[in-house]
Amino acid sequence: MISKDEVKHIAGLARIGVSEKDIEKFLKDLSAVLDWVKELQEVDVSGVEPMAHITGTENVAREDTARDFGNKNNITKLFPEKKDGYGKVKSVL
Amino acid sequence: MIRDLHNKLINKEITSLQLTEEYFERIQKKDKELFAYLTLTKESALEQARKVDEKIKKGEEIRILEGIPGAIKDNMCLLGTRTTAGSKILDNYIAPYDATAVKRLKEGGAVILGKTNMDEFAMGSSTETSAYGPTKNPADTERVPGGSSGGSAASVAADEAVWALGSDTGGSIRQPAAFCGVVGLKPTYGRVSRHGLLAMASSLDQIGPITKTVEDAAIVLSEIAGEDLRDATSAKSSGKRYENYLTGEVTGLKIGIVKEYQENLKKDTKELMEKAIETYKNMGAEITEIEMPYAKYALPVYYIIMPCEVSSNLARFDGIKYGLSVNDQKYSDLPASLREALQAGNRSLLETYLDSRKYGFGPEVKRRIMLGTYALSSGYYDAYYLRAQKVRALIKKDFEKAFEEVDLILTPTSPTPAFKLGEKTEDPLEMYLSDVFTVTANIAGVPAISIPGGKIKEGGSELPFGLQLTAKWFDEENLLRAAHAFEANSKFKNQNSKP
Numbered sequence: 001m002i003s004k005d006e007v008k009h010i011a012g013l014a015r016i017g018v019s020e021k022d023i024e025k026f027l028k029d030l031s032a033v034l035d036w037v038k039e040l041q042e043v044d045v046s047g048v049e050p051m052a053h054i055t056g057t058e059n060v061a062r063e064d065t066a067r068d069f070g071n072k073n074n075i076t077k078l079f080p081e082k083k084d085g086y087g088k089v090k091s092v093l
Numbered sequence: 094m095i096r097d098l099h100n101k102l103i104n105k106e107i108t109s110l111q112l113t114e115e116y117f118e119r120i121q122k123k124d125k126e127l128f129a130y131l132t133l134t135k136e137s138a139l140e141q142a143r144k145v146d147e148k149i150k151k152g153e154e155i156r157i158l159e160g161i162p163g164a165i166k167d168n169m170c171l172l173g174t175r176t177t178a179g180s181k182i183l184d185n186y187i188a189p190y191d192a193t194a195v196k197r198l199k200e201g202g203a204v205i206l207g208k209t210n211m212d213e214f215a216m217g218s219s220t221e222t223s224a225y226g227p228t229k230n231p232a233d234t235e236r237v238p239g240g241s242s243g244g245s246a247a248s249v250a251a252d253e254a255v256w257a258l259g260s261d262t263g264g265s266i267r268q269p270a271a272f273c274g275v276v277g278l279k280p281t282y283g284r285v286s287r288h289g290l291l292a293m294a295s296s297l298d299q300i301g302p303i304t305k306t307v308e309d310a311a312i313v314l315s316e317i318a319g320e321d322l323r324d325a326t327s328a329k330s331s332g333k334r335y336e337n338y339l340t341g342e343v344t345g346l347k348i349g350i351v352k353e354y355q356e357n358l359k360k361d362t363k364e365l366m367e368k369a370i371e372t373y374k375n376m377g378a379e380i381t382e383i384e385m386p387y388a389k390y391a392l393p394v395y396y397i398i399m400p401c402e403v404s405s406n407l408a409r410f411d412g413i414k415y416g417l418s419v420n421d422q423k424y425s426d427l428p429a430s431l432r433e434a435l436q437a438g439n440r441s442l443l444e445t446y447l448d449s450r451k452y453g454f455g456p457e458v459k460r461r462i463m464l465g466t467y468a469l470s471s472g473y474y475d476a477y478y479l480r481a482q483k484v485r486a487l488i489k490k491d492f493e494k495a496f497e498e499v500d501l502i503l504t505p506t507s508p509t510p511a512f513k514l515g516e517k518t519e520d521p522l523e524m525y526l527s528d529v530f531t532v533t534a535n536i537a538g539v540p541a542i543s544i545p546g547g548k549i550k551e552g553g554s555e556l557p558f559g560l561q562l563t564a565k566w567f568d569e570e571n572l573l574r575a576a577h578a579f580e581a582n583s584k585f586k587n588q589n590s591k592p
Contacts, residue, residue, distance in 0.1 A: 002467070014404060014466040015411070015443075016459055017451030029460055030467065032522055037393040037477070043484050050482035051489065053326070054282050054296065054538030055566055060325040074173075074189035080418030089413055090420070090442040 002031050094255060095161055095309045096336075102149060102160050109142035109149075109160030113204050116162045120206070120253045127229050129238075129248040131167050132175050133207035138162065141204045157336075158316055159202030163256035164248045167208040168215055169195055169300070170289040178291045179213040179223040179241075182410050182417045182453030192289025193324065194258060194300045194317040201316045206254055209244030213455045214407065215265055215293045217241050218527045221518055222457040229514070232274060233554040236511040239269030245303045246273040256313050257303045262293050263395055264506075264531025266301050267543035271506035271559020274545050276576070277303045278310045281567045282538035283328035285314075286321030294402035295326075297395075297535040307544060307577040311335035314569065328567065338570040339577040344377035346575055348562075349499035352384050354530070362505050365547040365558050369503065372583055378575070381499055385491040390484050391533040396525060397468055397481035398536075404465030407458070412449025419448035426452060460521065485536055492537045496565045501575050504530045506543040506559030510551060530561060540569050544576045546583075 007026045011018045018026070069075070081088040101107045117135060124130055145160035165171055168178040170188035177183045191199065198205070212222040220228040220243025228243040230236040231251040238247040242259030246269035249257050259266040261279035270277025278301045285300040292298060302313035312335075319330035350370065358366065370380055412418035419427065420440060427435070431448065434440060440448070454462070468477035495502060507527055517524040534541035546560030560579070564572035 006467075007463075010463055010467045010470065013470060014462050015408075015446040015450055016454070016462065017444075017447035022459075025456075026460070026463055029521055030464055033396060033464055033525075034467075036522060037397055037481075039393050040390060040397070040480055040484055041476075043387075043390060043480075043487070045480060045483040045487070048483040048486050050479055051485040052482075054489065055328065057283065057326060057328070062322060062325075069190075071189075074187075078186065078189065078415035080412065080415070080420065087414060090440070090445060092442055 001034060002027065094305050095157065095312050098161055098255065099157050103155065105149065109145040109204060110139065113138055113142040113162045116206055116253065123251055124253060126234060127231060127247050127251055128226060129209055129228050129244040129251065129253055130207045131177060131210050131225055131244065134174055134205055138204050138206050145202055156201050157312055158198065160204060161255050162204040162206050164206050164209045164245060164254040165195055165258050166211055166242050166245050166260055168211060168260060168291040169258060171195055171205065171208065174208065176208065179211045179225065180454065180458070181224040184417060186416055190289060193286035193321045195289065197317050209248055209257060211244055212241035213458050214291065215241040215260055215262055216457045216461055218268060218524055219517065220244060221514065222455055224455055227514055230273060230511045232557055233511065236513055237272065239272030239511060241265040242303060243269045246270050246275055246277065249275045249303050249305060256309055258300060259303045260290055260298060260300050261535065262297045263399065263535050264528045266303060267531050267541060267559065267561060268507050268527065270303050270543045272511040272557065274557030275303055275305055276307055276310050276542065276544050278314060278542045279534060279540060280314060280318065280569060281328070281540040283326050284569065285317050286324040286327045288321055288323035292406040294399040295406060296402060297399060307573055307580050308336055308339055311339060311573045335569055335573055338574050340574060341578050341581050343373065343575050343578045346378045346501065346571065347381055347499040348373055348378050349381050349383035349495055349502045351388065351502060351504060352382050353388055354504055361549045362508065366505060369546055369560050369579070372579060376578055376582055383495045383498055385495060387484065387487045387491045388533055391488055391536050392525065392529055394481045394484050394488065394536055395532040397477050398485065400461040400465030401469050401478050402465070403461045404469065407462055410450065410453060412445050417449055417453040418445065419452055420445045488533065489537045492539060500564065500571050502563040504561045506530060506561040510549045510556035510558055534563050539566055540564050540572050542572055542576050544580055
């Protein structure tokens with residue numbers, strides 16, 4: 001029900017590097033799960049509103065004001081690559 | 094157990110330092126075999142214990158959890174401490190802030206012993222998908238402790254912690270509590286803030302306690318519950334101390350038994366369920382059979398909604414902001430060809446993403462990200478995600494109808510007791526089925542608890558069996574009251590064994 005090319009496409013969308021062996025394994029595992037959840041197709045859902053929030057909470061608003069995080073160094077020191085206190089990213093253009 | 098220890102502290106029979114050191118000693122003795130902990134925070138724990146002792150010495154009042162040692166599942170941020178969520182991709186991640194639930198425990202004066210092992214990003218039912226190796230079940234070390242909060246459940250069961258926090262997306266607090274013979278509570282969705290919990294599936298995740306007794310679970314819940322500006326889905330604070338509702342009385346409470354679940358129960362499970370029903374009847378509760386026609390779809394609904402949310406939530410792990418980044422040769426497990434490419438220094442941004450996620454995530458996490466990405470991809474959204482959200486609405490209606498007739502629903506927590514290590518790792522579907530009784534509570538957002546309900550003999554071992562009670566939205570009072578009454582009236586009560 002799902003093809004090798006589709007698995008490659010999905011891996012690309014998900015930004016996960018895959019080997020040929022991985023693709024075979026995903027093909028088998030994903031097909032098994034997708035086959036199993038097919039059961040839902042038998043449910044009559046006509047006129048049913050899809051669930052949005054389980055306890056019915058809506059529009060929780062707060063003041064749009066900046067708050068100081070505190071020790072920013074706790075965050076910047078986690079950057080795998082950094083320069084002058086900024087996170088360094090490979091060039092995208 | 095917490096109340097006893099609290100009284101001993103204020104009566105100066107023990108000190109928090111003695112208590113904390115005793116737990117560390119026990120961890121040192123037992124945890125090589127069990128592997129419940131990933132990280133110990135001994136220094137800060139002892140410091141906190143001394144602080145509490147100082148307060149007691151000065152005659153200051155202390156709070157109920159103050160000075161009592163416990164553990165935190167490793168997917169909750171603890172400031173300045175390694176927080177891996179059981180994944181290699183966060184092997185070097187030091188939490189830059191405290192999760193709200195953790196912060197509230199700290200403010201309550203609790204002593205934090207360390208961070209517990211778990212399935213990678215809470216994806217699993219056995220703690221075997223942890224990148225750091227599996228935790229063993231203290232009742233039988235050839236068996237899994239359940240998952241994903243397996244480290245938290247095992248630590249409490251083995252007296253390596255008085256209390257522990259877990260997180261529950263499809264049963265990850267209740268199922269390991271059942272497998273290890275302790276109490277596990279998943280509160281109503283929104284009862285506890287999720288801020289600082291490493292997100293798995295945001296519409297299903299909920300933090301809750303794993304403890305030896307129902308009263309302890311109530312005490313920990315009272316400490317961590319309440320509204321939080323940093324989690325817009327957190328519910329208004331009830332201001333209640335849940336431990337004050339444990340009257341031991343269930344007279345007049347209506348408990349529902351789900352008709353659809355009765356057919357496939359195994360003999361041992363059925364017998365223990367019948368015993369539990371008898372116990373409740375003898376205590377004056379009313380037992381009614383109820384129908385939940387859509388309950389059988391809860392598991393497939395879960396395995397669509399959860400991976401969709403997973404694929405979106407785990408997009409943040411990209412090798413750029415924090416965690417493992419395969420853009421140099423620091424990481425030791427790389428094949429030679431990639432090492433050469435990295436040395437040449439011409440890897441693109443896209444390749445950094447692909448490599449970091451390829452080597453950072455384990456197989457189960459990748460499987461779920463892939464599944465969710467597929468279900469949300471163009472052309473499939475209506476057939477999978479939207480349909481699942483509609484069936485989810487029907488399952489919620491099942492619960493609404495049930496709760497017009499009854500106050501609580503009684504089921505087993507899991508279809509089987511703890512299985513053997515390695516028994517289900519090869520077949521993901523087989524593993525997924527162990528969540529069949531627990532996922533419905535997450536799908537519907539209702540609170541549920543697992544309590545010890547007896548023992549099942551299997552392969553020469555006596556394995557704990559868990560009973561699950563489910564209550565209406567935000568009715569933790571009745572949930573805990575009924576669980577506590579059962580505990581008090583059954584012989585399965587956990588001994589206040591140590592110390």
